[in-house]
Amino acid sequence: MQFETISVIGLGYIGLPTAAVFASRKKKVIGVDVNQHAVDTINQGRIHIIEPDLDMVVQAAVSQGYLRATSTPESADAFLIAVPTPFKDGHHPDLSYIEAASKAIAPVLKKGDLVILESTSPVGATEQMADWLAEVRPDLTFPQTHGEQSDIRVAHCPERVLPGHVLRELVQNDRVIGGMSSKCSQAAVGLYKTFVQGECIITNARTAEMCKLTENSFRDVNIAFANELSMICDKQGINVWELISLANRHPRVNILQPGPGVGGHCIAVDPWFIVAATPAEARLIRTAREVNDAKPHWVLNKVKVKSGRFNDPVIGCLGLAFKANIDDLRESPAMEIVRDLIKSGIGRVMACEPNVHDNFEEFPLYDLNEVLREADILLMLVDHEEFKGIDRESLKEKVLIDTRGVWR
Ligand code: SAJ
Secondary structure, eight states: OOOSEEEEEOOSTTHHHHHHHHHHTTOEEEEEOSOHHHHHHHHTTOOSSOOTTHHHHHHHHHHTTSEEEESSOOOOSEEEEOOOOOEEGGGEEOOHHHHHHHHHHGGGOOTTOEEEEOSOOOTTHHHHHHHHHHHHOTTSOOHHHHGGGOSSEEEEOOOOOOTTSHHHHHHHSOEEEEESSHHHHHHHHHHHTTTOOSOEEEEEHHHHHHHHHHHHHHHHHHHHHHHHHHHHHHHHTOOHHHHHHHHTTSTTOOOOOOOSOOOSSSTTTTHHHHHHHOTTTOHHHHHHHHHHHHHHHHHHHHHHHHHTTOSSOEEEEEOOSSSTTOOOOTTOHHHHHHHHHHHHTSSEEEEEOTTOOSSOOSSOBOOHHHHHHHOSEEEEOOOOHHHHTOOGGGGTTSEEEESSSTTO
């Protein structure tokens, strides 16, 4: 099957790199986004998100005429939907972006087209998407009613790239391909083989959906274990970092690292999709979410206790991003802690985030040296490279609270 033109719906952290990589393989790519600013920026050969090297790939793709962005879907041979799937009240998945995207592309579909859902989705979302497409296009046949004979092929192929390493992981990672029929899967493999060097492994759509949720829940549960250990060790007077490195010398033990909590828009969200669908069974997965969500409050309490001996302490907070060496503040536990500290009024808060430069107005940011000079209490929240070089000797007089093990 030949895919001359590929349309990517949603030009965010996943859609834009995917569109750019297809374009770099000399495919004609039409990127679609409801955000006019994103569309205009991309059409100027620039990017509206931060991801290493992506600017160069997009610049080349646009200037060579392979990538173009628009806010209105156009005809193509394959459509990839990469829109957000957040949760709404009660941690239930919100599929409204997928619904809007499917209804937007349905009018331009033609016989033989392939539609792929890439967004992380609860089990059943791909079938739901196919139903939305079929509602708008009763003149075409879909796999849920016509199986292998369907006019339109539909598959779920979840993205699994790590922010900060997206361009490499897009190409090198293995890819799970969950078609709604075997012809759907084969078509999707054909498309991804344009650039994927990893293996493309075929399964059905529901298993592919669950696979992505499982990967992120696995990580969440394991981080929760580390976070729980850190709180146990604190009570027992044991250095958790030393403990974990010792336990990890066992050939079958591999504990992750504790932190101030779990952030980002994936690991803190996706496990809830499993819990929402099977609440009675997903007890461990729910508890892990609760343990990780409670960790920022535990850290805040630690600061309050340590502040007790000062009158009006200066509290230096190192890092705001959701993990090291990025600028992404979404769902960041460090942000939550700093906000709550400011609200608590227990002292003067000086926050430092070397990766955020402009357009940050929520509270003042300070230079690292200024924070190191003035703080009575130093709270390490993100293990950015800049903080690893801090001279420990110069901190002798300060109270240190290290949520990341930088000063282990
Ligand atoms: N974290 C810890 N301790 C650790 C590892 C991570 O506290 O030992 C924290 C981080 O500080 C951060 C959060 O967990 O706050 C998540 O960071 P991460 O690096 O584990 O993951 P993300 O959210 O950047 O990307 C994840 C990846 N999933 C897995 O590794 C299973 C990525 O491959 C997915 O594509 C991505 O979610 C996604 O889009 O779903």
